[in-house]
Amino acid sequence: MRSLRVLIVDDEQELVGALVERLDMRGVDAHGAHDGATALEMVEQRDFDVVLLDLKMPGMGGLEVIGRMHERRPELQIILLTGHCDAENTVKGKAAGAFDCLVKPVDIDTLLSMLNKAAGR
Amino acid sequence: MTTDHPNGSLEHEHHPTARRPADPSLAPRRYRSLFRRVALSTAGVTITPLLIMTGINYYQYSRAIEARTRQPIESQTSNTAHAVSFFLKERESAMRFVVTQGTVTLDCTNSQLQKNLTSLRRSLSIGSFVDLGVIDSDGRQRCYAGPHKLQGRSYKDQDWFHAVTLKGVYISEVFLGFRRSPHFVMAIRHQGPGGSFILRATIDTKELSEQILTIGLRPSSDAFLVNRKGVLQSSSRTYGPALSRCPLAVPHRAEGVHVVERRDEKGHLFLGFSYIDGSPFVLMHIKRAEEAMGSWISLRGEMLTFLGISVILILLVIYFVSRNMVRRIREADEARAQVFHKMEYNNKLASVGRLAAGVAHEINNPLAIINEKAGLLKDRITLSDDDFPQEKKLLANIDSILKSVKRCSTITHRLLGFAKHMDIKFETIALDDLLREVLSFLDKEASFRSIGVSFHVHPETPRIRSDRGQLQQVFLNIVNNAFAAMDDRGRLEITIQPTDHQTVEVHIQDDGVGIPEENLQRIFEPFFTTKPGIGTGLGLSVTYGIVEKLNGSLRVKSEVGKGTLFVVELPVGDPDLLDT
Numbered sequence: 001m002r003s004l005r006v007l008i009v010d011d012e013q014e015l016v017g018a019l020v021e022r023l024d025m026r027g028v029d030a031h032g033a034h035d036g037a038t039a040l041e042m043v044e045q046r047d048f049d050v051v052l053l054d055l056k057m058p059g060m061g062g063l064e065v066i067g068r069m070h071e072r073r074p075e076l077q078i079i080l081l082t083g084h085c086d087a088e089n090t091v092k093g094k095a096a097g098a099f100d101c102l103v104k105p106v107d108i109d110t111l112l113s114m115l116n117k118a119a120g121r
Numbered sequence: 122m123t124t125d126h127p128n129g130s131l132e133h134e135h136h137p138t139a140r141r142p143a144d145p146s147l148a149p150r151r152y153r154s155l156f157r158r159v160a161l162s163t164a165g166v167t168i169t170p171l172l173i174m175t176g177i178n179y180y181q182y183s184r185a186i187e188a189r190t191r192q193p194i195e196s197q198t199s200n201t202a203h204a205v206s207f208f209l210k211e212r213e214s215a216m217r218f219v220v221t222q223g224t225v226t227l228d229c230t231n232s233q234l235q236k237n238l239t240s241l242r243r244s245l246s247i248g249s250f251v252d253l254g255v256i257d258s259d260g261r262q263r264c265y266a267g268p269h270k271l272q273g274r275s276y277k278d279q280d281w282f283h284a285v286t287l288k289g290v291y292i293s294e295v296f297l298g299f300r301r302s303p304h305f306v307m308a309i310r311h312q313g314p315g316g317s318f319i320l321r322a323t324i325d326t327k328e329l330s331e332q333i334l335t336i337g338l339r340p341s342s343d344a345f346l347v348n349r350k351g352v353l354q355s356s357s358r359t360y361g362p363a364l365s366r367c368p369l370a371v372p373h374r375a376e377g378v379h380v381v382e383r384r385d386e387k388g389h390l391f392l393g394f395s396y397i398d399g400s401p402f403v404l405m406h407i408k409r410a411e412e413a414m415g416s417w418i419s420l421r422g423e424m425l426t427f428l429g430i431s432v433i434l435i436l437l438v439i440y441f442v443s444r445n446m447v448r449r450i451r452e453a454d455e456a457r458a459q460v461f462h463k464m465e466y467n468n469k470l471a472s473v474g475r476l477a478a479g480v481a482h483e484i485n486n487p488l489a490i491i492n493e494k495a496g497l498l499k500d501r502i503t504l505s506d507d508d509f510p511q512e513k514k515l516l517a518n519i520d521s522i523l524k525s526v527k528r529c530s531t532i533t534h535r536l537l538g539f540a541k542h543m544d545i546k547f548e549t550i551a552l553d554d555l556l557r558e559v560l561s562f563l564d565k566e567a568s569f570r571s572i573g574v575s576f577h578v579h580p581e582t583p584r585i586r587s588d589r590g591q592l593q594q595v596f597l598n599i600v601n602n603a604f605a606a607m608d609d610r611g612r613l614e615i616t617i618q619p620t621d622h623q624t625v626e627v628h629i630q631d632d633g634v635g636i637p638e639e640n641l642q643r644i645f646e647p648f649f650t651t652k653p654g655i656g657t658g659l660g661l662s663v664t665y666g667i668v669e670k671l672n673g674s675l676r677v678k679s680e681v682g683k684g685t686l687f688v689v690e691l692p693v694g695d696p697d698l699l700d701t
Contacts (some may be wrong), residue, residue: 012486018493025500056482083485084537104485105492105530108500 003029004119005047009039009065010054010081019052022108028115036060036068043069048076049119052102052111055082055089066096077118081106147458152451160443167435175428179421186417190391190408191380198393198406199378201344204333205397205404212250212307212324213290215241220311220320227263227315229255234266241322249325251299256282256308256319267323268299285310285319292400295326295346295354295363302327303355303363326363330355341412346402347371354402359387371403382410389414470666473647481533488529495522535663547586549698552617552627552691553578555589559596560615563604570609579618585625586694591667598664599629599687605652606633606685620690623699624673627689636679644677 006028010016016032023030031048033039036059043051051069055062066078080093085101093101099118102111219225219237238253252267260277276282285291285308298304308321334344334355345357351371356362360369369383369392378395389410396403411418499519502509509515553576560567560574567574603613616628636644643649647662668675672692679685693699 012490014490015486015493018490018497022493022497022500025504083482084534086537103534105489105526108493108496 001121003027004115004121005029005031005049006115007031007033007039007042007048007051009033009036009051009057011035011057012054019106019111023112026108026112028112036062036065039065040068040072043076044072048073050099050115051076051078052081052115053078053098055080055093063092063096066093066098070097079114079118147451147455152447155450156443156447159447160439163439163443164436167439168432171428171431171435175424179424182420182424183417186414186420190410190414190417191393194391194393194406194408195378195380197342198344198380198395198404201334201406202378202395202397202404205329205346205402206399208329208333209292209307209397209400211245212322213309215245216307216309216320216322217311220309220313223313225253225255225320226313227255227257227318229264231264231266231272234264238266249328251304251323251325254321256321258286258317258319263318281306281308282319290399292402294348294352294401297364298323299325303330305354326355330363339408339412341409342407344404344406346397347405348401349374349403359385359407367405369405369407371405383407470647470662477536477647481536484529485533488526488533492523492526492530495519495526499523547694548589549584549695550587550589550592551584552582552592552625555592556596556615556617556627559593559600562597563600566604570604570607570611572604572607572609572611572613574613574615577614577616577618579616582617582619582625583693583698585691585698587671587691591671592691595664595667595689596627596629598660599689602660603629603631603633603685603687606635607631608633623693623696624690625693627691628686629689630684630686632684635681635683635685636677637681641677641679645675 004027006023008016008019008023008030009032010019011034013034016034020030020032031042033042035057039051039053042048053062053065057065060068062080062082069076069078077099078097080089080098080101081104082089082101083104085103090101100114102114219241224237225234234253234255238250241250241253252265252269252271254262254267254271255264256262256276260275260279260282262271262274262276265271281291281293289310291306291308293306293308295303295305303326304323305326306321306323308319310317310319330345334346335358338344343357343359345360345367346354347367348354349371351367351369353360353363353365353367357365357367360367368385372379372381372392372394374396376396378393380391380393383390383392387409391408391410393406393408394403499516502512502516502519557576566572600613607613612632614628614630616630617625618628619625640649640651645661645665649662665675668689668691672694674690676688676690677685678688
C-alpha cells in the first residue's frame with residue numbers, strides 16, 4: 001500500500017521537525033510547514049492525504065486555513081491540533097470542515113491511528 | 122460527625138463567599154442601633170403631636186365646659202340675688218309708704234296699726250308681714266299689731282335699735298319666730314312731724330324660701346341664704362332647715378355675683394354667691410359638679426382612653442414595622458455583601474483562570490516539543506537496528522522524561538479546562554444512578570482498600586435537570602477527595618434526599634482525617650492545597666464553580682479526626698419533575 005502522505009502545520013519548528021522525523025521512522029511520507037501561507041502553497045503543489053493543523057498560529061488562523069485548503073482540495077482531510085479540545089474548538093473546527101481534534105502533546109500512536117482513520121484506512 | 126439543625130440546614134456552614142461575622146458593617150449592633158433610632162424618631166414624631174393636640178384639646182374643652190357650667194350658675198345666682206333684693210326693697214318701700222302717707226304716726230293706736238298690717242298683708246302677696254310695731258326714739262314700743270304681746274317693750278339697749286337709729290333702715294338676721302318658722306325683722310326710721318319714730322315689722326321667710334329661692338331649681342342644685350357666719354337663713358335642701366350651720370365657708374365679701382369651686386362631703390360643687398346689699402344675707406347657689414360636669418367627665422374619660430389606646434397602637438405598629446423594616450434592610454445589606462463577595466470571588470477566579478489559561482497555553486507548546494523530542498530519542502533507540510550502550514538505562518531515563526511530560530500536560534489541561542466556559546447541556550438525570558456510575562469508576566480502588574460505600578436514597582427524590590458530564594466531574598472530584606482522606610476500611614456514606622424548596626441534596630460523608638477549622642474557609646480557593654506536590658489544588662475550586670454554574674450550592678462541614686461531609690444541593694429545575 002502506498003505510504004500515507006501527511007502535512008504537519010505548526011509554528012513551532014522544533015515540534016514539526018520532531019513529528020515529521022518520528023512519522024518518517026514509521027513509514028509515513030511526512031512534510032512540515034510553519035505557517036498557513038506556506039501550507040497552502042504546499043497543498044497546491046502536491047497531494048496529501050491528511051493535514052495536521054495547529055489551531056492557533058500567528059497570521060492566518062487554523063480555521064481560515066481549513067477553508068482555503070478545502071477550496072483547492074475539497075477531499076483533503078484536516079485534523080486540528082490544539083492545547084485544548086473542548087466542545088467549542090471541536091464543534092467550530094468540524095463546522096469549518098475539520099475531521100477531528102487532537103490534544104497537544106500528542107501520543108504518537110494515537111496520532112498515527114487518527115491519521116489512518118482520516119485517510120480512510 | 123455532623124449535627125443537623127432541626128430545620129435541615131447545617132450549623133457552621135462554610136461558604137467561601139459568606140463572611141457574616143467578620144464584616145463590621147453588618148454587625149448586629151449596628152442594626153440594633155438603627156432600629157432604636159428609627160423606632161424612637163418615628164414614635165417621637167407621631168406621639169408628640171398627638172400628645173400636644175390632646176393636651177390642647179383637653180385644656181380647651183375643660184375651659185369651655187367650665188365656662189359653660191359657671192355661666193348659668195352665675196346668671197341664675199344673679200337673678201335670684203336680684204329677686205331677693207327686690208323682695209327686701211319692696212317690703213321696705215311698703216313700710217315707707219305706710220309711714221309717709223301718715224297712716225302710721227307716733228300717736229298710733231293698736232287697732233289703726235292693725236288696719237295697716239291687714240292692708241299690707243293683702244297687698245303684698247308673698248313674704249307676709251306678721252306684725253307691725255311703732256317704737257319711739259327712746260326705744261319704747263308705742264303701738265303693736267300682731268300675734269305677740271310686745272306693747273310697752275323697751276328696745277333701748279338693743280343693737281338693732283342703735284343700728285336703725287343710725288342708718289335709718291335695718292334688716293335682722295333670721296330667727297325662729299311665730300309658729301317656729303323663720304322670720305326676720307325689718308325696721309325703718311321715719312322723721313315725722315311729731316318726731317322720729319321707728320316702724321318695725323316682722324316678715325315671714327316661708328314664701329321667700331319657697332318661691333324666690335327654690336324656683337326653677339334642678340335636683341342637683343340648691344339655693345339658700347346664709348349670714349356672714351355661715352348660719353342658714355333659709356332652709357336648704359342640702360344642709361338642712363333655717364338656722365342650721367352651713368358647712369361651706371362663706372366666701373369673702375365681693376361686689377356682684379361670683380362663682381367659685383368648693384367641696385363638701387358629697388363631693389365637688391360650684392358655688393355662686395352674692396352679698397345682698399343692706400342686709401345680713403349672703404345668697405348661696407350651689408350646683409353639683411358631677412351633674413354639671415358629667416358630660417365633661419365622660420368626655421374626658423373617652424379622650425384619655427382614646428389617647429391611651431392610640432399611643433399603645435402607635436407604639437406597637439412602630440415597633441413591628443420598624444423591626445421588619447430594619448430586618449429587611451439588614452437582609453438586603455447582607456445579600457448585597459454576599460453578592461459583592463461573590464462578584465469579587467468570581468472576578469478573582471476569572472482572572473486566575475485567564476492567567477492560568479495563558480500560562481497553560483504557553484507551556485503546552487514547549488511541553489509538546491519535549492514530548493516529541495524524547496519520543497524521537499526513544500524511537501531512535503528502539504526502531505533502529507543498532508545496539509546502544511546501556512540501552513535499557515537510556516530507555517528507562519527517556520520513559521521517566523515522558524512520564525513527567527504526561528504529568529505536566531495533565532496539569533495544563535486541567536488549567537485550561539478550568540478557565541474555559543463550558544456549555545451546559547441539560548438533560549433529565551436520576552442522581553442515584555449518576556452517583557453509582559461515578560462510584561463504579563472507583564470500584565477497583567474501593568475494593569482494593571476495603572472501603573465500604575453505602576447509599577441512602579429517599580424514596581421521593583425527584584429527578585433533576587442538569588448537565589450529566591459536569592455533575593459526574595463534580596461528584597468524581599468529591600468522592601476522590603473523600604477516598605484520599607480515608608484510611609483503608611473506611612466508610613463512605615452517600616445520602617440523596619429532596620428538600621422542601623424544589624431542590625435535591627446529595628450528602629457525601631466520609632470518616633477520614635477531616636479538615637481543620639482554619640482551612641475550611643479556604644478549601645474552595647484555587648490552588649489551595651494541603652498536600653503540596655500532589656495534585657494542583659484546583660479540584661475543589663473547579664467543582665465549586667461548576668456547582669454554582671448549575672445554580673446549586675456546595676457546602677462542607679468537617680471535624681478533624683472524625684470526617685468530612687460535603688453537601689451538594691441542586692435545583693430540580695423543572696417543576697414537572699416534582700410530581701414524578
